[in-house]
Amino acid sequence: MEEKYRKILEDYPLPKKLKDEIVEELKAINADEDFAKKVVERCYQVYLKNLVEPGEAAGIVAAQSIGEPGTQMTMRTFHYAGVAEINVTLGLPRLIEILDVRKNPSTPMMTIRLLPEYAKDREKARAIANRIEATYVTDIAEIVTDLRRMRIIVKPDEKAMEKRGLDLEKVRKKIEKSLKTEVKVENGELVIQIDEPSYKLLTDSFEKLKRLVVSGIKEIRRVIIRKEGDEYVLYTEGSNLKRIMKEKGVDFTRTVTNNIYEIYEVLGIEAARNAVIKEAISTLEEQGLEVDRRHIMLVADVMTADGELKQIGRHGIAGEKQSILARAAFEMTVNNLLDAAVRGEIDRLNGITENIIVGQPIKLGTGDVELRIKLFTGGDE
Amino acid sequence: MKVKLQDHILVPKHEILSEEEARELLETLGVKEEELPKIRVDDPIVKELGAKRGNIIRIIREDELVGVSIAYRLVV
Known part of the structure; x- marks a missing residue:
């Protein structure tokens, strides 16, 4: 039966995960072919209805969706979270740190997992811990x-x-x-x-x-061993991914740090994108806030679009806007306008912000399309 | 033992597109290659793959919510 459902779904451009779910549901009710076809068609219609429309201000929606719960975050900086005894920055300060791409976060931390032959043995884990601790x-x-x-x-x-x-x-x-x-x-x-x-x-x-x-490694100030499931995991205060990955007994593929810039340098832009998403979501979740991950994925995509990790803000995304007015509207208004005047820059009024400033319709939603009228001229043509 | 960066859990699968695939992709997406997101030549994964400037990299991302999605980056 599953084969048949798959065959029906084959031609629909639905995400793989959604298809799997539909198949599961169809199997549960044991639908026949005609019924399955109807269900799939209906699902596809609902899917289309829920897609983001062209011209939708996805960035604004993301900003508001992260910003509103952000107001409820605590200003309390330190907290002993997850791992006992290791201090990690949480809440709003951590979120700012992630979006600002700080090269030296205030509380770098690594989770080091070990190769199977070391992970089961407390003594061997202890030996590695002693070796890497400064x-x-x-x-x-x-x-x-x-x-x-x-x-x-x-x-x-x-x-x-x-x-x-x-x-x-x-x-x-x-x-x-x-x-x-x-x-x-x-x-x-x-x-x-x-x-x-x-x-x-x-x-x-x-x-x-x-x-x-x-x-040991200078940056690794302290190492704590914890048993997780049936393996020993090392948690460190301080982080140096490059040195740790060469350490004997360390399972590099499952070893992570919370220093996003370090991940960018060692593992590249795509890993950095994943790290931004992971860190931002875990920070928000820890505060009991639920933000859809797609909003954060959008932010991470913008931060990594040029191949380098850029912060949100005046030294990154907002500062690189081509429009003078848009930059001036963000931060350091006078400086931006003065510099632009000195350099004789021209604002083409292509973006949203600058058009709002000058009071013109913006290119968003229905404003993004232009209408053409086909005039009836009366003649043969 | 040499570590392979691509095996790391944070790194999604990267592949170099052949010239033909690249042409086909730009056609179906209807974009010029410089309009794609970028990846640097000195990115550790690009170095590992041995891709050159102007290559297009296919990235197969896996996400617990979204499932498998495919993205492309131009090597600059």
Whole structure:
């Protein structure tokens, strides 16, 4: 029977998902061929009726549909959401961050999934977590300055080092490379001798040493392991997709970050589009607001149409409008008008905003079509 | 092991159109190629596919609500 339904549906230009649904429904009522044909025809009519009409102001509708629930969003910035202990920006500030395409969002976060052989084993997951988490010298050792003999002494904590898979030699090399001076080992401690009799040099080296990352990825400030279903998943505070994807044991294909610009750089424009949609919807949903995803998809499409991720606003979409009046109507009115005057720009009055300003009919809906009248001239022609 | 960016869950399937397909597409859509949305030559996925300037990329997007939809981008 299913075959028959499919055959009827074949010629209709309906979306695949809708077709599947119709087939399911037809199967449920066990319709015969004639009846099925009627149902399909009726569905198609309703589908056509619900399509967006040409000339519809889809952008305005999207703006209002996102804007209205947006007014109900909380101004409260921080919240411990989803994953315990990791702080993520939510609500309106997060939505602004997404639409502004901030290169450094205030709370970057990654969800790292592991390859099957690592995901089941807590110890192996722990090992990966230790490897990627940024470890500073201060985490594994005590740093002391000896002013009298002009030297800095690093007293390592054996247990802490072992936990992170480090040994004295590795740490020594790391410090040597970063400070560009010789580091000696004296009975289990690292000694950095400052040759010049300069107190400033000593304090500078000390400060640098405190900030030195001896292992892990600098951006990954903290890693939390959680069991999800039957696998262990790592959540990180801070994000560096490029480095993580090369890490052993990480299932790169299922590892994501909430830093959209990073996704754009590493995975390209289409992934960025998906990320914008996903992040915006989850932000709205978390606030209990329901916005149809098609409105957000439209926004994401506009943001990615030129192949690069552009923000909504004066440095992106709104700022690149060709019309001076439209730009002036958005933000920084005087500057825009003045700059345009200096450059001698011309406004062709092609868009909506500028035509509203000058009081002309706009090219939207029925205004988008022009009527032609066929005059009867009376003659043979 | 070399990671394939296209396998990532956020990346939809990208394909390069052949010249013939491209011509046919522009005809059916009734647009010039510069009117299509763009994708940069230095986009990581374009690099992976080895597409050149002027190629048209077919993108097969999958969405939980909308289902499968097809989009096109011109490599610039």
